[in-house]
Amino acid sequence: MLNVSEATSGNGTPDMELYDLRVTVDRIEGRSVCGLKVGDYFELVNSAELRIPDGKHFCMYAIQSIAPLLPAKQRQLPAGDWLEKDSFVACPDPEERLIMKIERIRKVQLNSEDLT
């Protein structure tokens, strides 16, 4: 699941690293309310860049529900941490029961001064 290849971003000398993330619709157990399909995804790369493939969309409420967890998933957590082990998050729409999966797709080298 984890791609080991490393990339760099920004101008300064790298002094930290984060994971780039992909959030994919893993399953829809109810009715797709916001038009998403299994396999639809967005990526969070280079710390703060949200990318949705051309011509696609993603449910704002699904993003809103998963967004607070993403900064933690960008970082290596202790092995026993529940958020290290668990990668599934639900869209809050009760009829939809749309489940997303967070994956770490690559590690990126960054300079902390480029980010703050």
Ligand SMILES: [Zn+2]
């Ligand atoms: Zn939704």
